[in-house]
Amino acid sequence: MTTAPHTHRAHRAHRTRRALLRALPVSPATILLLLFLAGPIGYCAYIAFTDLQLTGQAESSFVGFDNFREAFGDERFLNAVWLTFVFTVLSSLIGQNTLGLALATLMQRASKPIRTLTGAIVVTAWVLPEVVAGFLLYAFFRREGTLNAVLDFLHLPSQNWMFTLPILAVSFANVWRGTAFSMLVYSAALNEIPKEITEAAEVDGASGWRRMWHITLPMIRRSIGTNLMLNTLQTLSVFGLIWVMTRGGPGNRSQTLPLFMYEQAFQKSMIGYGTAVALLLLLVGSLFSLIYMRLLRTEV
Amino acid sequence: MPVRPTTAPLFLAAATLLAAGTLTACGSGSGDDPDTVKVSFKQSTDNQIRVMDTYLADIKKQFEKANPGKKVKLVPIKAPDSEYYTKLQQMLRSPKTAPDLVYEDTFLINSDITSGYLKPLDPYLDKWKDWDQFIDTSKSAARAADGKTYGVPDGTDTRGLWYSKAIFKKAGLPAHWQPKTWDEVLEAARTIKKKVPGVTPLNVYTGKPAGEAASMQGFEMLAYGTGKNPLYDPKSKKWVTGSKGFKDSLSFVETVYKEKLGPDVSDALDPNFATRVRGELLPEDKLGINLDGSWLPQDWGKGAGHEWPEWSKKLSLAAMPTQHGQAPGKVSMSGGWTWAIPAKADNPDLAFTFIKTMQTKANAQKWYIANSGISVRKDVAADPAYVKAQPGIKFFTDLVATTNYRPAYPAYPKVSTAIQEAMESVTTGDASVDKAASSYDEEVSSSTDGEVTQK
Numbered sequence: 001m002t003t004a005p006h007t008h009r010a011h012r013a014h015r016t017r018r019a020l021l022r023a024l025p026v027s028p029a030t031i032l033l034l035l036f037l038a039g040p041i042g043y044c045a046y047i048a049f050t051d052l053q054l055t056g057q058a059e060s061s062f063v064g065f066d067n068f069r070e071a072f073g074d075e076r077f078l079n080a081v082w083l084t085f086v087f088t089v090l091s092s093l094i095g096q097n098t099l100g101l102a103l104a105t106l107m108q109r110a111s112k113p114i115r116t117l118t119g120a121i122v123v124t125a126w127v128l129p130e131v132v133a134g135f136l137l138y139a140f141f142r143r144e145g146t147l148n149a150v151l152d153f154l155h156l157p158s159q160n161w162m163f164t165l166p167i168l169a170v171s172f173a174n175v176w177r178g179t180a181f182s183m184l185v186y187s188a189a190l191n192e193i194p195k196e197i198t199e200a201a202e203v204d205g206a207s208g209w210r211r212m213w214h215i216t217l218p219m220i221r222r223s224i225g226t227n228l229m230l231n232t233l234q235t236l237s238v239f240g241l242i243w244v245m246t247r248g249g250p251g252n253r254s255q256t257l258p259l260f261m262y263e264q265a266f267q268k269s270m271i272g273y274g275t276a277v278a279l280l281l282l283l284v285g286s287l288f289s290l291i292y293m294r295l296l297r298t299e300v
Numbered sequence: 301m302p303v304r305p306t307t308a309p310l311f312l313a314a315a316t317l318l319a320a321g322t323l324t325a326c327g328s329g330s331g332d333d334p335d336t337v338k339v340s341f342k343q344s345t346d347n348q349i350r351v352m353d354t355y356l357a358d359i360k361k362q363f364e365k366a367n368p369g370k371k372v373k374l375v376p377i378k379a380p381d382s383e384y385y386t387k388l389q390q391m392l393r394s395p396k397t398a399p400d401l402v403y404e405d406t407f408l409i410n411s412d413i414t415s416g417y418l419k420p421l422d423p424y425l426d427k428w429k430d431w432d433q434f435i436d437t438s439k440s441a442a443r444a445a446d447g448k449t450y451g452v453p454d455g456t457d458t459r460g461l462w463y464s465k466a467i468f469k470k471a472g473l474p475a476h477w478q479p480k481t482w483d484e485v486l487e488a489a490r491t492i493k494k495k496v497p498g499v500t501p502l503n504v505y506t507g508k509p510a511g512e513a514a515s516m517q518g519f520e521m522l523a524y525g526t527g528k529n530p531l532y533d534p535k536s537k538k539w540v541t542g543s544k545g546f547k548d549s550l551s552f553v554e555t556v557y558k559e560k561l562g563p564d565v566s567d568a569l570d571p572n573f574a575t576r577v578r579g580e581l582l583p584e585d586k587l588g589i590n591l592d593g594s595w596l597p598q599d600w601g602k603g604a605g606h607e608w609p610e611w612s613k614k615l616s617l618a619a620m621p622t623q624h625g626q627a628p629g630k631v632s633m634s635g636g637w638t639w640a641i642p643a644k645a646d647n648p649d650l651a652f653t654f655i656k657t658m659q660t661k662a663n664a665q666k667w668y669i670a671n672s673g674i675s676v677r678k679d680v681a682a683d684p685a686y687v688k689a690q691p692g693i694k695f696f697t698d699l700v701a702t703t704n705y706r707p708a709y710p711a712y713p714k715v716s717t718a719i720q721e722a723m724e725s726v727t728t729g730d731a732s733v734d735k736a737a738s739s740y741d742e743e744v745s746s747s748t749d750g751e752v753t754q755k
Contacts, residue, residue: 053415053710054385054386054389055385055389055408055411055412055414055415055417055710056410056411056412056414056415056709056710056711057414057415057710058414058415058416138572142570143564143566143567160566162566162570163565163566163569163570164566244571246509246571247508247509247571248508249507249508249509249569249571249724250507250509250565250566250569250724250728251724251725251728251730263717266386267713267717268713268714268717268747269411269710269713269714
């Protein structure tokens with residue numbers, strides 16, 4: 001008679017209990033995450049709406065959107081946004097990503113010793129602490145540095161790279177340092193492609209470029225998206241490398257957002273304003289992530 | 301296996317945490333013990349430099365012996381300057397983390413006073429005999445706008461012109477050189493440029509990469525030679541804009557770099573230039589005149605980074621003259637550190653007793669010599685053992701009488717950055733002196749909420 005709803009309810013209660021039991025083991029982690037991740041972020045978001053200073057002020061007060069308004073009216077902030085964009089596109093989208101893919105592809109065909117050697121060199125650059133890498137590249141680009149010595153040897157005009165083209169110099173530095181990551185991601189992805197498919201294409205007479213374009217790239221599309229996203233996020237937050245090489249100068253010609261934020265928050269003690277800038281940086285990061293995820297969704 | 305895109309939010313969260321983490325450092329709690337005085341100090345980031353650790357360990361021993369039952373707990377903060385300030389300010393915010401005694405840079409002491417982090421020391425100082433031994437200008441280093449004193453200075457530094465005897469000889473300039481005006485400094489540099497090719501005639505630190513060195517060793521050494529209080533007017537308690545002295549000082553910087561009397565602009569704006577000046581240019585006779593601080597020999601001592609014990613035979617010293625030779629004829633800027641008691645300290649009385657132990661004449665003298673500091677005490681300055689401890693020490697100590705302290709009020713770090721930006725734009729030729737000065741005026745006006753006055 002009325003047994004069906006009853007069993008249904010019992011079934012639902014059972015399901016809820018099971019879900020709760022299942023949630024139990026992850027709850028400590030969730031609580032910790034909320035405490036140590038969401039907590040500081042929430043606090044940061046709150047500070048961004050105050051005029052809190054590190055020192056020089058007895059009490060802070062709530063100022064609404066003032067910090068954000070100030071940022072968008074500050075030409076140095078806009079300059080930093082532009083430079084961050086240039087830096088990210090040059091070093092992450094174009095540099096690390098393309099070079100990483102190229103290296104991974106070449107290494108597929110290389111002999112084992114060469115593969116090991118190249119891998120070791122590239123990964124070393126990645127493993128080095130950021131500050132050490134910064135000093136290495138500083139020594140490479142400075143006026144009496146390695147690059148100019150090579151240019152002199154080739155009878156080409158030398159340049160003080162960090163002075164004339166600072167954003168290019170730091171972008172190159174980031175490519176040098178970060179390519180290993182892309183290379184590893186792509187090597188893994190390329191290994192996943194079944195040999196038969198490439199071989200079949202080869203038998204059909206497809207040239208290297210066509211195979212790359214029509215088979216390899218579509219098959220590793222997912223990895224491309226992931227790699228682009230991770231690279232972008234990493235690059236957006238690069239601080240030590242630029243700080244060591246140029247301090248954001250000369251002028252403000254290599255001052256990306258993280259450096260601008262540091263200057264406002266810790267050199268000028270304006271924690272409130274600095275945090276607002278950090279929040280905007282976060283927004284830029286999420287925006288990039290959204291775009292990449294969107295691109296990924298349309299796949300097979 | 302390729303990394304799946306679903307991990308992206310996690311990475312995003314991690315990036316967020318990174319950003320958040322840098323902005324919210326947290327301190328550890330500490331229990332109160334009425335018999336223990338907690339002393340925070342800046343520990344060198346270089347493990348081989350233990351000057352302060354050794355000195356404080358010695359004072360701790362003396363203090364514990366003289367005050368039975370009382371204990372000293374040393375709380376080192378190992379960080380470079382700017383991070384030390386940040387960490388300290390975080391500690392001072394809460395009674396749980398505030399130590400009893402802190403080492404405060406005169407650069408930020410007024411900011412920390414305004415924040416309510418520190419305790420006025422006047423009730424203690426009034427009853428302390430040794431305070432009369434401190435030179436008047438140095439007493440003002442830790443005096444706040446409210447007229448109260450918040451710190452006891454443990455020495456200072458002064459600044460002047462270091463010049464190379466060898467280069468001066470080649471250029472036919474006098475062996476005992478003491479310029480009387482800015483023009484004489486520039487003339488000497490022009491002579492060097494003409495007669496000794498291949499060397500940098502004159503170094504004046506400039507631009508944001510040099511940071512506070514540009515403001516203090518560079519710009520303020522000029523500006524304070526153009527008249528009294530060029531940056532801040534103590535009477536109206538306002539920051540000075542539109543001053544002629546400011547523009548004249550910028551013009552000096554412009555002249556140095558436009559006429560190529562200074563280092564190549566790209567070198568001058570290299571963040572590591574100061575290290576090269578001390579480690580390379582001076583020891584290798586590649587720099588004629590260097591406007592710099594009293595602490596340079598620290599780097600040239602035995603066991604230091606760039607051992608160069610014969611420096612006192614190769615270099616000479618001259619005071620930086622005022623613009624037209626107006627009284628007092630020479631300029632120096634001073635900074636240095638002070639010992640201060642946090643407003644939230646648990647044992648302030650005990651902390652002051654510790655200061656008194658550090659500042660017996662013998663202990664103070666020991667510290668100045670160990671640290672190549674410049675004495676702010678009359679009794680130590682007059683002691684032959686101190687004067688002979690290092691060449692040049694008398695020269696720099698004599699400058700203390702006429703030295704200037706920065707207007708280190710809360711807005712100072714912002715004003716200082718604005719100075720560096722103005723200097724940088726005339727150094728690179730990006731802006732004229734007038735344009736750079738007016739951007740400075742705007743910047744100062746906005747960062748002090750319009751608390752400015754025309755001069």
